[in-house]
Amino acid sequence: MDWLFREDRYEPGSDSLKFIDKSLMSILKILSKIDRLGGQRRGILYGVTPPLKLISTILTVVCVSTSRDATFLLSAGLFVLINLIMLEKSDRKRVLALGITASSFSAVMLIPSMATGNIINSLIIVYKVLLTVSMANILSVSTGWFDVSASLKLLLIPDIFILVLEITLKYIYLLGEISLNMLTALKIRSIGKNNNKYSSISALMGNLFLKSKEMGEELYSAMECRGFTGEYKRVLAFNISRIDAVYAIIVLALTAAYF
Amino acid sequence: MIEIRNISFSYKDAPALKDINLYIAKGESIALIGPNGSGKSTLLKIINGILFPQRGEYFFDGTSITAKRLEDNAFSKKFHKRIGFVFQSSDSQLFNPTVYDEIAFAPRQMGLSEGEIERRVSDLLKLLQIEELRCRVPYHLSGGEKRKVAVASVLAHNPDVLVLDEPMNGLDPKTKRFLRDLLIKLNSHGKTIICSTHDFEYVDGVFKRAVVFSKEHTIIRDDEYGRIISDDEFLYENNIK
Numbered sequence: 001m002d003w004l005f006r007e008d009r010y011e012p013g014s015d016s017l018k019f020i021d022k023s024l025m026s027i028l029k030i031l032s033k034i035d036r037l038g039g040q041r042r043g044i045l046y047g048v049t050p051p052l053k054l055i056s057t058i059l060t061v062v063c064v065s066t067s068r069d070a071t072f073l074l075s076a077g078l079f080v081l082i083n084l085i086m087l088e089k090s091d092r093k094r095v096l097a098l099g100i101t102a103s104s105f106s107a108v109m110l111i112p113s114m115a116t117g118n119i120i121n122s123l124i125i126v127y128k129v130l131l132t133v134s135m136a137n138i139l140s141v142s143t144g145w146f147d148v149s150a151s152l153k154l155l156l157i158p159d160i161f162i163l164v165l166e167i168t169l170k171y172i173y174l175l176g177e178i179s180l181n182m183l184t185a186l187k188i189r190s191i192g193k194n195n196n197k198y199s200s201i202s203a204l205m206g207n208l209f210l211k212s213k214e215m216g217e218e219l220y221s222a223m224e225c226r227g228f229t230g231e232y233k234r235v236l237a238f239n240i241s242r243i244d245a246v247y248a249i250i251v252l253a254l255t256a257a258y259f
Numbered sequence: 260m261i262e263i264r265n266i267s268f269s270y271k272d273a274p275a276l277k278d279i280n281l282y283i284a285k286g287e288s289i290a291l292i293g294p295n296g297s298g299k300s301t302l303l304k305i306i307n308g309i310l311f312p313q314r315g316e317y318f319f320d321g322t323s324i325t326a327k328r329l330e331d332n333a334f335s336k337k338f339h340k341r342i343g344f345v346f347q348s349s350d351s352q353l354f355n356p357t358v359y360d361e362i363a364f365a366p367r368q369m370g371l372s373e374g375e376i377e378r379r380v381s382d383l384l385k386l387l388q389i390e391e392l393r394c395r396v397p398y399h400l401s402g403g404e405k406r407k408v409a410v411a412s413v414l415a416h417n418p419d420v421l422v423l424d425e426p427m428n429g430l431d432p433k434t435k436r437f438l439r440d441l442l443i444k445l446n447s448h449g450k451t452i453i454c455s456t457h458d459f460e461y462v463d464g465v466f467k468r469a470v471v472f473s474k475e476h477t478i479i480r481d482d483e484y485g486r487i488i489s490d491d492e493f494l495y496e497n498n499i500k
Contacts, residue, residue, distance in 0.1 A: 003382070003417060004386075008369075008417050012337055182351050185351050188309065192369045203356060207398055
């Protein structure tokens, strides 16, 4: 036991921790994304009631996808632009980056079509991809995930499906936090040369799986104790404010332009 | 040994620590006490190089500990070798298939011989009175057993500083008494002990000094442990007792 009560003379050998660091960073990114999207934000668009935003987004995406009318498509572009302006700067950047990336990919895929002379139609498709991806991301960055899942009720999605979706989201976050702690523990105990990093990670994943199973069983037991018999009723609060009314009018006007 | 100068830390807009100054000498045993959410765990994570303050500086043995400094693998490993952290939740810390492997994890990385590893693991299993758990799967142990294995797995790399986040949480009285005696023993042999705790009943004799955090995330008192713990009025006033 004497070794424990005297100082070690230890010089660590060289070994890379990049694998653990990268795993830590990627989990952190996902967690901060979920956390961020659930938080309170400032701005007109963030204040629009989620069910209205969800319906408007779906409506706009469907209309843009099926329309060939230049006036309508330009109006939809203007609508997306106004939405973008109302976002916070960091969100605006993110939406633009994703929209431009997606439309660039579709442009690349359409090169053969453009080469055969189908330029206008191809450009319309690229433009439509930009608009639809931007609209979906505007909804994503300006609305909490739980608000989006609750709004699915308006689309006649069964309550039990919404419950499963919400529990899934919650557990992605909880298990993400647990795996973050586990990876941190692994990192701070990685004080030398670890030739079995991948087996440490797989052991960690195994533990996480067991933990998720245990948490799932406990949750189900807790639900049963509170009277859950397989039926779930999700109540959707749907209050219309002045901002909502203005937003709804704009969307209706846009939809009318489609016809 | 550990010097913290004007440290502040926030989780997004929620402050966790405000302008913290603290010096911990080698061989000290210090309790961090305060209400829930006062920033004790955050400070422990900063001391372990898991989080980095947005303002202020942290020095370990005269070296500034920053995210950039810990990017140097050799330094990071040497730093983590010298400072061991027992997490609040033992589940986060245990990931090996058996208790033996769990305790042997760090010594193996240190490149010790299998004989030396066996000696360290056996000594620790004996010290923590968990010899019968040697071949068990950590995941299936009880809370107290997991905590003992977590402590053993940290002691296995023989750190100079032992940091514990609420180590008495969820333990039965016998295990608490055992852990208290172990901390006293380790401190008497020169280990620096830093520990956040709420459980004053079972930590008698462990700490010589206590640092009290307020709900405003600042240090409101740094004094002898005995003097603070006997000041009932102060403890009630600050939601500690």
